[in-house]
Amino acid sequence: MKRVLITGAAGFLGSHLCDKFIDEGFQVIGMDNFITGDLKNINHLLNHPHFQLIEHDVTEFVKIEGELHYILHFASPASPIDYLKIPIQTLKVGSLGTHNLLGLAKAKKARILIASTSEVYGDPLVHPQSEDYYGNVNTIGPRGVYDEAKRFQESITMAYHRFHGLETRIVRIFNTYGPRMRLNDGRVIPAFIGQALRGENLTIFGDGLQTRSFCYVSDQVEGIYKLLFSDYVYPVNIGNPSEITIKDFADEIIKLTGTHQKVIYKELPKDDPLQRQPDISLAKKLLNWEPKVSREEGMFKTYQYFKSLSKEELHKSEHKDFTKHIKI
Numbered sequence: 001m002k003r004v005l006i007t008g009a010a011g012f013l014g015s016h017l018c019d020k021f022i023d024e025g026f027q028v029i030g031m032d033n034f035i036t037g038d039l040k041n042i043n044h045l046l047n048h049p050h051f052q053l054i055e056h057d058v059t060e061f062v063k064i065e066g067e068l069h070y071i072l073h074f075a076s077p078a079s080p081i082d083y084l085k086i087p088i089q090t091l092k093v094g095s096l097g098t099h100n101l102l103g104l105a106k107a108k109k110a111r112i113l114i115a116s117t118s119e120v121y122g123d124p125l126v127h128p129q130s131e132d133y134y135g136n137v138n139t140i141g142p143r144g145v146y147d148e149a150k151r152f153q154e155s156i157t158m159a160y161h162r163f164h165g166l167e168t169r170i171v172r173i174f175n176t177y178g179p180r181m182r183l184n185d186g187r188v189i190p191a192f193i194g195q196a197l198r199g200e201n202l203t204i205f206g207d208g209l210q211t212r213s214f215c216y217v218s219d220q221v222e223g224i225y226k227l228l229f230s231d232y233v234y235p236v237n238i239g240n241p242s243e244i245t246i247k248d249f250a251d252e253i254i255k256l257t258g259t260h261q262k263v264i265y266k267e268l269p270k271d272d273p274l275q276r277q278p279d280i281s282l283a284k285k286l287l288n289w290e291p292k293v294s295r296e297e298g299m300f301k302t303y304q305y306f307k308s309l310s311k312e313e314l315h316k317s318e319h320k321d322f323t324k325h326i327k328i
Contacts (some may be wrong), residue, residue: 001050003067004281007101008074010037012180013115013173013217017072018042020221022050023296029064032075036082041180058097068108073101073114076149076196080269081186087145094149095156100300102160111167113228114157116235118174119147123273128243130279131172131235140270143216152224154235161233169232173225178217178298179305185316189299192250193306196201196257197314198226206268208247210251213277215240216298219291226287234317239278240291252295256303271302 008014009030014037016188022045030042032056045051056062058075065287076093077083085088098114105112119131122137137147154170161168181187183194195202215238223238244252250263283289306314 002069003027004070005029006072007031010041014074015041016217016221031056032211036077059092062100062104062270068110071105071110071112079185079187090145091149094153098153106164112154113169116172117150118155120151127275128279130276138271143271169227170235171227172235172237175212176215176220178302192253196259201262201264202250204265209245210274211243211245213240213243213324216293223289226289232286236283237278237280241278243277
């Protein structure tokens, strides 16, 4: 069996990738230090004969015994609440962590796929965003710790490809949603649904006219899987180009949940992008990929997941003590 290492395995997207690769007949090694990941996301895999869990921080030296054919690097805080609380660790996982994993890939002669993000485009001046757009990023702003970590990640990955001939792939992930997202992690969908289920008003930052484009997790995973086995080494956007304003999306949530909350407005955070929509022409051409799950279908599945959570989980604070997990 081919062996694949997936970092950030207990995270939202990482856990779905573990499921995908096991279903496809791989031996999966999941790695996580549980800063933001949750063991419950992979509980169903712990006794699976083709799954192994290693608790480890990838900013420290990474060692894997035996053959390794593929690496998917998804270890990183991904929500604003997390990376604003642990900015140094966010930068370290994008730099030191990526360096460690590229070194492992070189030693094992493995192909490595790096999870980048639409945030490399910053607050874009080009719309929709295509892979040849270099972005508009504030390097010293509060969001810069995440944006620049990912931009560096792309640079060092291409350096390893060019200098060492390493087989590398880079996926630029746009807003993704679905079961296993954390409530109250600062992202739009879990925030809105959590507020609706708790009977709270829905909070919009800014005037609500900023846009987002939401891709259901199964579509995202399929795009990543196809990219890994493609022959293309440069970044590829994977996301859903169906764009909606935050204000209109709040109305959809109220309709979906059958609640009657008001919408309240707060100040827009610094450098929060006003537009986000992927140009997926390249993914269509290279991978024969495009999203299949409509927002209506995907949101229904996501709402059913959140509705199944216990009252304790629904009201649990997300003020996590990161200091016991990390060295900064």
